[in-house]
Amino acid sequence: MVRTSPTFRRRRLARRIRYLRERAGLTQEHAACELDMSTSALSRKENGDVITSVHEARSMVDLYDIRDPELLDLARAARERGWWRAYGVADRGYVDLETEACAVQELSLMYIPGLLQTEEYMRAIFVADSGMRPERNVENDVSVRTIRQRRLADPEQPLELTALVDQAALERPIGGPQVMRDQLRHLLEVVQLDRVELRILPKATGCHLGMAGAFVVLEFPEPEDNDVLFVSHPVGSVHVEKAGEVQQARVVFERLFAQALPAEQSMRLIERAAAELQ
Known part of the structure; x- marks a missing residue:
């Protein structure tokens, strides 16, 4: 649909x-x-x-x-409610953007990107983010995120994802060792999708341009829709549409992509991180 x-x-x-x-x-x-x-x-x-x-x-x-x-x-x-509103999700304006986007470039420093997460990994993040959050709300968040993920394999409304993930995100055992192992193995599977490209920024990179903070750049199929830079912070988010500023973010992403490990080496690093989890 x-x-x-x-x-x-x-x-x-x-x-x-x-x-x-x-x-x-x-x-x-x-x-x-x-x-x-x-x-x-x-x-x-x-x-x-x-x-x-x-x-x-x-x-x-x-x-x-x-x-x-x-x-x-x-x-x-224009008067219709967003599909995600039925789940009572506070999306900070991101789901609205991604719903219309055709391509996403995401730099993630501490987490596996949401479009590549397993359900148990999601739950661990949502519970940690919200403290004593009602279980119903957590499950609604999980439902919305899993619906979003379907577009990576949807022939009718496809979404392309290029993800840069810092090695630190692979080594942080969110949800515990088993949840994290399953998450890393899931990464090895989902990168086989034609619309997913994943690269790892290794610790050997040292200080890099992306350490100032994670961000997402979204591209849209309609020529009149400007690309958008999305940055989330603890109390909200920022949407940037000025072409010059969005282009600066793209340059940062491209430079980091050039510094990241090639696909095969990235996969080997993920495999090693999964094997080393205790």
Whole structure:
């Protein structure tokens, strides 16, 4: 089943209504007056801060004198709830981004990336992150993450993952030795997927550019959707869309990728880490 992101649909809707107004040769002030709304209200809709209703979209189609069925479809889709909301998950805005992405580059320093985790490894992380969290909430988080993982092998809505993982993440026995062994063996299996590329940054690398913090760069299939840099922190997250800043993160990732072990050596290091767990 293809899953869609309401926030991304809202942003696409915003870009569309702005494009249609500009194509019609109307200023925001003129269009807002004709649409019986304030200029600031129309501005918020064209920036994606506020959702444009289907009724408002119809009025825009009439005002701009254009037939655009896609606009009405976007207006309807923008009001839908994200699929993950049914699980009560606080995703810090990441699942919304990944749902629409076609490719992910992730630098992970202390954990195995979420898309490559086993369920027991996930549970150990969710429990540790939340302290005395209700078991139901932990299981909902696990469910959402496992649903996300399916896209790595989904022919209809594929997702490509390039992951750089610091060796420290292989040696931290999250969940205990057995859970960690299973997790490392799982890595050896999942890297066989065509859409997964995994490289390990060995300790011998020493100090490297990525030590400032983990991050994810997401790429989207629609040309008008800017790539996004996502950085999580203890009390929230940061989404960066400025092209220059996202490109800086890509350069860091590419340099680290060049420093990482090649695929075969990365797999051998994972095998050795699994064998050494007591």
